[in-house]
Amino acid sequence: xxxxxxxxxxxxxxxxxxxxxxxxxxxxxxxxxxxxxxxxxxxxxxxxxxxxxxxxxxxxxxxxxxxxxxxxxxxxxxxxxxxxxxxxxxxxxxxxxxxxxxxxxxxxxxxxxxxxxxxxxxxxxxxxxxxxxxxxxxxxxxxxxxxxxxxxxxxxxxxxxxxxxxxxxxxxxxxxxxxxxxxxxxxxxxxxxxxxxxxxxxxxxxxxxxxxxxxxxxxxxxxxxxxxxxxxxxxxxxxxxxxxxxxxxxxxxxxxxxxxxxxxxxxxxxxxxxxxxxxxxxxxxxxxxxxxxxxxxxxxxxxxxxxxxxxxxxxxxxxxxxxxxxxxxxxxxxxxxxxxxxxxxxxxxxxxxxxxxxxxxxxxxxxxxxxxxxxxxxxxxxxxxxxxxxxxxxxxxxxxxxxxxxxxxxxxxxxxxxxxxxxxxxxxxxxxxxxxxxxxxxxx
Amino acid sequence: xxxxxxxxxxxxxxxxxxxxxxxxxxxxxxxxxxxxxxxxxxxxxxxxxxxxxxxxxxxxxxxxxxxxxxxxxxxxxxxxxxxxxxxxxxxxxxxxxxxxxxxxxxxxxxxxxxxxxxxxxxxxxxxxxxxxxxxxxxxxxxxxxxxxxxxxxxxxxxxxxxxxxxxxxxxxxxxxxxxxxxxxxxxxxxxxxxxxxxxxxxxxxxxxxxxxxxxxxxxxxxxxxxxxxxxxxxxxxxxxxxxxxxxxxxxxxxxxxxxxxxxxxxxxxxxxxxxxxxxxxxxxxxxxxxxxxxxxxxxxxxxxxxxxxxxxxxxxxxxxxxxxxxxxxxxxxxxxxxxxx
Numbered sequence: 056x057x058x059x060x061x062x063x064x065x066x067x068x069x070x071x072x073x074x075x076x077x078x079x080x081x082x083x084x085x086x087x088x089x090x091x092x093x094x095x096x097x098x099x100x101x102x103x104x105x106x107x108x109x110x111x112x113x114x115x116x117x118x119x120x121x122x123x124x125x126x127x128x129x130x131x132x133x134x135x136x137x138x139x140x141x142x143x144x145x146x147x148x149x150x151x152x153x154x155x156x157x158x159x160x161x162x163x164x165x166x167x168x169x170x171x172x173x174x175x176x177x178x179x180x181x182x183x184x185x186x187x188x189x190x191x192x193x194x195x196x197x198x199x200x201x202x203x204x205x206x207x208x209x210x211x212x213x214x215x216x217x218x219x220x221x222x223x224x225x226x227x228x229x230x231x232x233x234x235x236x237x238x239x240x241x242x243x244x245x246x247x248x249x250x251x252x253x254x255x256x257x258x259x260x261x262x263x264x265x266x267x268x269x270x271x272x273x274x275x276x277x278x279x280x281x282x283x284x285x286x287x288x289x290x291x292x293x294x295x296x297x298x299x300x301x302x303x304x305x306x307x308x309x310x311x312x313x314x315x316x317x318x319x320x321x322x323x324x325x326x327x328x329x330x331x332x333x334x335x336x337x338x339x340x341x342x343x344x345x346x347x348x349x350x351x352x353x354x355x356x357x358x359x360x361x362x363x364x365x366x367x368x369x370x371x372x373x374x375x376x377x378x379x380x381x382x383x384x385x386x387x388x389x390x391x392x393x394x395x396x397x398x399x400x401x402x403x404x405x406x407x408x409x410x411x412x413x414x415x416x417x418x419x420x421x422x423x424x425x426x427x428x429x430x431x432x433x434x435x436x437x438x439x440x441x442x443x444x445x446x447x448x449x450x451x452x453x454x455x456x457x458x459x460x461x462x463x464x465x466x467x468x469x470x471x472x473x474x475x476x477x478x479x480x481x482x483x484x485x486x487x488x489x490x491x492x493x494x495x496x497x498x499x
Numbered sequence: 500x501x502x503x504x505x506x507x508x509x510x511x512x513x514x515x516x517x518x519x520x521x522x523x524x525x526x527x528x529x530x531x532x533x534x535x536x537x538x539x540x541x542x543x544x545x546x547x548x549x550x551x552x553x554x555x556x557x558x559x560x561x562x563x564x565x566x567x568x569x570x571x572x573x574x575x576x577x578x579x580x581x582x583x584x585x586x587x588x589x590x591x592x593x594x595x596x597x598x599x600x601x602x603x604x605x606x607x608x609x610x611x612x613x614x615x616x617x618x619x620x621x622x623x624x625x626x627x628x629x630x631x632x633x634x635x636x637x638x639x640x641x642x643x644x645x646x647x648x649x650x651x652x653x654x655x656x657x658x659x660x661x662x663x664x665x666x667x668x669x670x671x672x673x674x675x676x677x678x679x680x681x682x683x684x685x686x687x688x689x690x691x692x693x694x695x696x697x698x699x700x701x702x703x704x705x706x707x708x709x710x711x712x713x714x715x716x717x718x719x720x721x722x723x724x725x726x727x728x729x730x731x732x733x734x735x736x737x738x739x740x741x742x743x744x745x746x747x748x749x750x751x752x753x754x755x756x757x758x759x760x761x762x763x764x765x766x767x768x769x770x771x772x773x774x775x776x777x778x779x780x781x782x783x784x785x786x787x788x789x790x791x792x793x794x795x796x797x798x799x800x801x802x803x804x805x806x807x808x809x810x811x812x813x814x815x816x817x818x819x820x821x822x823x824x825x826x827x828x829x830x831x832x833x834x835x836x837x838x839x840x
Binding site: 154 | 541551552
């Protein structure tokens with residue numbers, strides 16, 4: 056745990072360094088698309104008081120000066136499958152984003168959407184000898200959480216204190232200087248596969264970039280797509296990506312659950328390609344142009360030219376009705392939503408006070424999805440587009456960019472994590488200095 | 500086999516093969532262009548990132564072109580003949596422009612100058628006319644002309660017609676100054692105008708003498724102006740000790756004027772003269788330096804007359820008493836005659 060602590064702490068320092076330099080890139084590595092936004096942090100001074108722009112959780116501090124996205128390669132289910140291909144895709148997108156921004160970027164914050172995330176709720180409590188909570192007590196209680204066995208090859212991605220309680224007074228965001236005898240904390244820990252995370256770090260290092268942070272894709276999509284009230288009152292964000300479908304549950308502005316299903320819109324395209332015996336690219340085109348999940352009587356009459364390029368006249372001149380297409384797509388969408396429902400059930404979403412569901416990601420653009428989702432998951436369903444941030448080009452405001460925009464928001468206003476607090480003094484090992492030195496030597 | 504079509508119409512000549520029909524030419528299969536990998540290579544990516552560094556960009560945009568230009572120029576100029584050609588070409592171009600008709604000065608017109616000054620002025624021109632106006636530095640020339648003693652002010656200009664016009668104001672000699680090395684003409688401010696060969700050359704001008712007299716020339720002129728009645732008898736003014744004036748009259752009488760208020764003292768002496776007929780008496784000097792008490796220095800005859808009246812031995816010109824009575828009498832009568840005359 057201490058290595059993890061030091062590693063994450065170093066990433067935080069890198070992030071601080073990048074903020075001082077003023078330019079940082081966020082990189083959303085998805086299964087079908089890699090998006091990169093170059094953010095310029097101008098500091099809070101760029102708006103006057105009379106402009107009526109408040110701090111807005113750090114959103115007014117930065118603007119997007121360059122954005123680029125490209126088709127990702129070598130990815131599967133939100134994980135890197137072929138390292139060299141993925142590295143090329145990252146190089147492409149970073150180079151074009153740098154060109155758009157007209158500046159060199161050295162620090163990058165990345166999101167990882169797959170890698171089998173697993174959520175854990177941790178609890179810990181310590182006695183307060185001073186009768187009052189001070190900084191060291193907060194660190195102590197965070198260190199006192201009883202950590203379950205995550206299993207081999209797992210790495211902690213997020214460890215966020217969700218709730219503090221002092222002597223039964225629960226629901227505290229900041230327990231410092233509260234008087235009491237007992238301090239308790241609830242912590243949400245998200246772990247991912249170590250190998251997948253390591254691959255991502257390796258790819259980014261190969262592109263000569265410094266990694267200034269890693270975040271879960273489902274988490275950052277929730278940050279971008281949920282409005283503040285939904286985050287406060289309780290909501291689930293479903294990020295319908297192409298390789299993964301991320302689910303994150305928020306309440307009181309904290310993520311309490313995140314998970315991902317290992318399939319998504321990509322599978323729908325494959326079904327169409329197999330069912331209609333057309334190429335993958337044609338299937339993708341049919342899906343985006345004519346796809347849907349709700350059939351009406353008119354769809355039987357609406358014939359769609361398949362237009363493949365096999366060279367055989369009869370095959371190339373086939374046409375199907377839109378109802379046929381919907382008939383292929385709908386079972387797969389239903390399956391995905393069923394799995395999402397299973398995840399939400401496992402997370403105890405039914406017991407939340409407000410059961411708002413927000414669909415985002417590229418897959419949320421399927422017409423009629425909100426009706427289907429409302430029937431399957433619950434009545435409060437809406438399609439969420441990501442928040443608008445300053446300087447974002449129009450073509451990057453689509454729901455598919457929710458993760459990238461969420462990363463930008465997280466960069467501007469980072470959530471407190473376990474490693475942002477001071478480590479309790481007694482937990483430092485004797486050779487920590489030597490180990491820190493070795494860490495520096497290994498990483499630079 | 501071709502031509503053996505059993506479904507065709509019944510043929511008149513069974514067994515005759517149908518003509519060979521060639522299948523139309525198929526278009527040759529076109530090689531699809533190989534799709535280039537849109538990803539930059541590692542080297543290209545690194546170069547691109549290197550070029551985005553601010554220092555690098557500045558170097559590429561400014562440093563390298565400047566260096567190349569300097570290098571090319573340096574190599575080209577390293578050859579002696581090329582350098583000579585270049586300078587000759589530039590000089591020729593400058594000459595061509597400067598010697599255009601519009602910039603030429605053809606003649607010099609001098610007005611208000613005497614012949615000597617005019618000659619000197621023409622000699623001062625740095626280049627012989629006609630010359631380009633770029634070669635004539637008017638400011639320098641003006642300074643040089645102003646150095647001439649005879650010239651008080653000069654107005655030099657080049658008119659558009661190509662004439663260098665000089666309007667000279669000459670100094671007017673107002674007084675002569677005799678000093679150890681000769682006689683000089685001074686203007687009313689005391690500035691030297693020219694050297695006079697002798698006093699006779701300018702009889703109309705008053706004369707002053709003594710060291711430092713030129714600096715006090717305006718005061719001397721004022722005194723001469725005020726002399727009025729005694730002007731015909733005035734021989735000149737002498738500067739004593741570079742601080743005060745003596746007025747010397749034609750019979751050797753001196754009016755010793757004070758350092759301050761010389762004019763007033765002179766007027767006083769004139770008024771005394773008018774009332775007492777002072778200057779016609781046997782006096783060698785009138786000392787007016789003390790304002791409260793003018794002092795007279797008597798002449799020899801007057802002294803002897805007083806001595807005779809007192810019954811004292813008369814004195815000679817050397818101030819010593821004369822031994823013989825006989826020798827004294829004719830001199831005493833002579834001086835008396837002079838005094839009365």
